[in-house]
Amino acid sequence: MENFTFQCGTKIIFGKGTEKQVGEETRRFSKKVLLHYGTGSIKKSGLYHTVVESLKRSGVSFTELPGVVPNPRIGLVREGVKTCRENGIDFILAVGGGSVIDSAKAIAAGFYHDGDAWDFFSKKIPIEKALPIGTILTIPAAGSEASPSVVITNEADKSKLSANSNLLRPVFSILNPELTLTLPKFQVACGISDMMAHVIERYFTNTKSVDLTDKLCEATLRSIIKNARLALSDPDNYDYRAELMWASTVAHNGLLGTGRAEDWASHRIEHELSALYDVAHGAGLAVIVPAWMKYVYRHDVKRFAQFARNVWDVSSDSDEKAALEGIGCLRTFFRDIGLPATLKELGIGGEKIGEMAGRCVHRGHIGNFVKLGEKDVAEIYRIALA
Amino acid sequence: MENFTFQCGTKIIFGKGTEKQVGEETRRFSKKVLLHYGTGSIKKSGLYHTVVESLKRSGVSFTELPGVVPNPRIGLVREGVKTCRENGIDFILAVGGGSVIDSAKAIAAGFYHDGDAWDFFSKKIPIEKALPIGTILTIPAAGSEASPSVVITNEADKSKLSANSNLLRPVFSILNPELTLTLPKFQVACGISDMMAHVIERYFTNTKSVDLTDKLCEATLRSIIKNARLALSDPDNYDYRAELMWASTVAHNGLLGTGRAEDWASHRIEHELSALYDVAHGAGLAVIVPAWMKYVYRHDVKRFAQFARNVWDVSSDSDEKAALEGIGCLRTFFRDIGLPATLKELGIGGEKIGEMAGRCVHRGHIGNFVKLGEKDVAEIYRIALA
Numbered sequence: 001m002e003n004f005t006f007q008c009g010t011k012i013i014f015g016k017g018t019e020k021q022v023g024e025e026t027r028r029f030s031k032k033v034l035l036h037y038g039t040g041s042i043k044k045s046g047l048y049h050t051v052v053e054s055l056k057r058s059g060v061s062f063t064e065l066p067g068v069v070p071n072p073r074i075g076l077v078r079e080g081v082k083t084c085r086e087n088g089i090d091f092i093l094a095v096g097g098g099s100v101i102d103s104a105k106a107i108a109a110g111f112y113h114d115g116d117a118w119d120f121f122s123k124k125i126p127i128e129k130a131l132p133i134g135t136i137l138t139i140p141a142a143g144s145e146a147s148p149s150v151v152i153t154n155e156a157d158k159s160k161l162s163a164n165s166n167l168l169r170p171v172f173s174i175l176n177p178e179l180t181l182t183l184p185k186f187q188v189a190c191g192i193s194d195m196m197a198h199v200i201e202r203y204f205t206n207t208k209s210v211d212l213t214d215k216l217c218e219a220t221l222r223s224i225i226k227n228a229r230l231a232l233s234d235p236d237n238y239d240y241r242a243e244l245m246w247a248s249t250v251a252h253n254g255l256l257g258t259g260r261a262e263d264w265a266s267h268r269i270e271h272e273l274s275a276l277y278d279v280a281h282g283a284g285l286a287v288i289v290p291a292w293m294k295y296v297y298r299h300d301v302k303r304f305a306q307f308a309r310n311v312w313d314v315s316s317d318s319d320e321k322a323a324l325e326g327i328g329c330l331r332t333f334f335r336d337i338g339l340p341a342t343l344k345e346l347g348i349g350g351e352k353i354g355e356m357a358g359r360c361v362h363r364g365h366i367g368n369f370v371k372l373g374e375k376d377v378a379e380i381y382r383i384a385l386a
Numbered sequence: 387m388e389n390f391t392f393q394c395g396t397k398i399i400f401g402k403g404t405e406k407q408v409g410e411e412t413r414r415f416s417k418k419v420l421l422h423y424g425t426g427s428i429k430k431s432g433l434y435h436t437v438v439e440s441l442k443r444s445g446v447s448f449t450e451l452p453g454v455v456p457n458p459r460i461g462l463v464r465e466g467v468k469t470c471r472e473n474g475i476d477f478i479l480a481v482g483g484g485s486v487i488d489s490a491k492a493i494a495a496g497f498y499h500d501g502d503a504w505d506f507f508s509k510k511i512p513i514e515k516a517l518p519i520g521t522i523l524t525i526p527a528a529g530s531e532a533s534p535s536v537v538i539t540n541e542a543d544k545s546k547l548s549a550n551s552n553l554l555r556p557v558f559s560i561l562n563p564e565l566t567l568t569l570p571k572f573q574v575a576c577g578i579s580d581m582m583a584h585v586i587e588r589y590f591t592n593t594k595s596v597d598l599t600d601k602l603c604e605a606t607l608r609s610i611i612k613n614a615r616l617a618l619s620d621p622d623n624y625d626y627r628a629e630l631m632w633a634s635t636v637a638h639n640g641l642l643g644t645g646r647a648e649d650w651a652s653h654r655i656e657h658e659l660s661a662l663y664d665v666a667h668g669a670g671l672a673v674i675v676p677a678w679m680k681y682v683y684r685h686d687v688k689r690f691a692q693f694a695r696n697v698w699d700v701s702s703d704s705d706e707k708a709a710l711e712g713i714g715c716l717r718t719f720f721r722d723i724g725l726p727a728t729l730k731e732l733g734i735g736g737e738k739i740g741e742m743a744g745r746c747v748h749r750g751h752i753g754n755f756v757k758l759g760e761k762d763v764a765e766i767y768r769i770a771l772a
Contacts, residue, residue, distance in 0.1 A: 014392070239595030
């Protein structure tokens with residue numbers, strides 16, 4: 001096991017009706033906040049009304065900044081920084097999915113930065129101060145509700161980059177699974193592949209002696225797989241949604257990666273896809289992760305066999321066969337829950353593989369489990385084609 | 387799943403050599419601290435010297451309060467409160483096992499309380515303010531390094547009672563598994579049964595739809611069982627110790643109990659043992675937990691069968707048989723690692739069963755999985771006898 005530091009202080013307020021506590025929780029930090037959300041679904045669902053009432057009842061005033069889209073844009077982040085500065089705002093309340101929360105995180109960091117907020121992503125300058133943010137999560141997927149990470153897309157050059165800082169962990173996150181009951185099936189499925197990918201990026205490691213986190217990863221994956229199937233076949237069931245929602249947080253708050261090197265190549269490879277083609281992140285991952293696995297599994301067949309046996313109950317005695325069966329199980333599962341299995345199904349051909357591979361590694365090799373250069377990444381895109 | 391709030395902000399600094407960071411970490415909070423420890427083992431091991439050097443290097447001055455014993459006493463807590471007040475101390479650094487950390491927690495809460503620190507335990511008055519504490523853990527067992535709980539013994543009336551508050555979670559805990567390499571085998575074994583009991587108290591619940599936490603509990607138990615055997619047969623191996631140390635924290639930081647009613651009857655029943663007879667808490671639990679299981683398993687045979695199959699790989703098709711086999715596996719495991727299986731082996735007869743059972747329930751029924759009254763508790767002690 002490697003040395004590590006782990007701290008996740010996000011207060012999780014979980015369960016039915018908890019969104020009504022948002023005013024009370026927000027007031028502990030601020031009486032003047034930015035209310036940040038997406039393109040209007042929270043108005044249709046009535047959540048907007050609940051939030052506004054709760055904030056008013058707690059004497060919290062707010063300025064609204066709607067308009068966050070999937071693969072959230074730096075343009076809106078810049079607008080958010082300006083709005084916060086001009087209005088003396090010192091807290092951001094993000095109401096939505098991972099995109100809204102990530103946009104809020106970028107604004108929170110940008111607020112204290114003299115230069116452009118994109119500097120954190122393009123120049124990798126460290127985040128030394130950030131506004132506190134709180135969230136009401138509406139889509140279990142990205143894990144941003146308790147994670148230190150943020151991913152933003154620059155609409156000008158179509159780059160999609162990430163930044164990390166413990167300062168970006170929300171001070172509170174309200175998770176009410178009831179809010180997820182009306183999500184479209186495709187969006188649920190995208191969330192499932194995203195949270196599974198967060199575990200898988202941690203699971204495939206070269207660090208030795210990581211038994212506890214291995215087992216926690218396997219447990220989390222098994223629970224996601226089981227409850228994904230149940231939730232999709234019985235969409236009105238609260239409990240299945242609750243399992244998935246809590247799993248999305250556990251998958252990405254950092255616990256499962258403690259003491260081990262993490263990989264993150266699949267995410268980098270997918271980011272180029274969603275930056276260039278604006279595909280849903282989860283759909284892109286469903287295509288890329290199994291392709292990445294096929295390309296790298298020979299590096300540690302035993303670990304892939306362990307994944308197959310402990311997550312998918314593969315019984316083959318041969319490690320090689322078990323490994324391949326496990327990858328097949330993952331691919332079949334994604335297809336079963338309605339996700340694409342190939343780039344072709346995403347409507348993407350091979351034309352830009354060279355360009356994407358080049359952009360993917362422009363800062364050097366990616367991944368830790370296997371270090372990947374431009375040719376490796378291009379090959380993974382090719383495996384993913386059909 | 388039940389609604390819940392979960393927040394554990396303790397910064398975990400884990401790994402080889404991390405105790406050298408204690409000065410730096412402490413200085414973020416205070417320059418004048420109480421250095422709280424046990425009866426001298428940290429002096430023999432050299433840890434005391436490392437800590438003192440690190441504090442000095444960081445310009446942190448300290449007043450020492452040694453003398454914490456297993457089943458830590460309210461008398462020393464009172465002395466600690468007085469020492470902190472008289473010396474303008476605003477931070478407590480606990481260096482030791484769960485007893486030292488619990489003693490520090492009680493001092494931290496007592497500092498702001500006008501009355502006696504025992505009020506938090508006997509009168510259950512809420513803890514509304516506490517000094518921050520930091521820890522260097524030397525025994526993986528109690529999980530106090532990241533938990534909100536504290537257990538203190540009143541030497542006057544031999545009562546051993548607990549209190550809880552998120553304010554008692556340490557602000558940082560330094561966990562270096564190297565420090566545990568020299569622990570006596572019996573102490574290691576006691577730690578193992580304690581951390582397993584922390585998971586088991588959460589696992590046996592009447593709350594429905596707790597799949598993720600069930601699986602996380604099972605994963606944690608399996609990892610503890612595996613690494614306990616390995617660590618005891620190869621005591622110099624760092625990695626096995628690291629798995630156990632991190633498991634002790636995960637077992638009791640609250641994650642595994644999220645969304646579910648917890649039980650805690652076995653702990654209450656054991657506390658009367660260790661209060662009256664001053665036995666090691668872990669040794670007492672090794673006797674009491676299987677006895678509790680035998681008494682209550684019929685309440686939910688399916689859950690006990692799940693425990694048997696998923697934790698102990700019991701293969702029996704009959705739930706009843708599987709349940710009993712699982713309890714047997716736990717008992718055998720405790721015996722295998724050198725722990726007692728009966729009260730008799732602890733040198734305890736049946737004379738005080740009535741008295742202990744009475745004290746145990748003097749505030750009413752205990753436990754949630756099955757609510758236990760005086761007769762039930764007495765019967766569990768009797769089952770534990772031989």
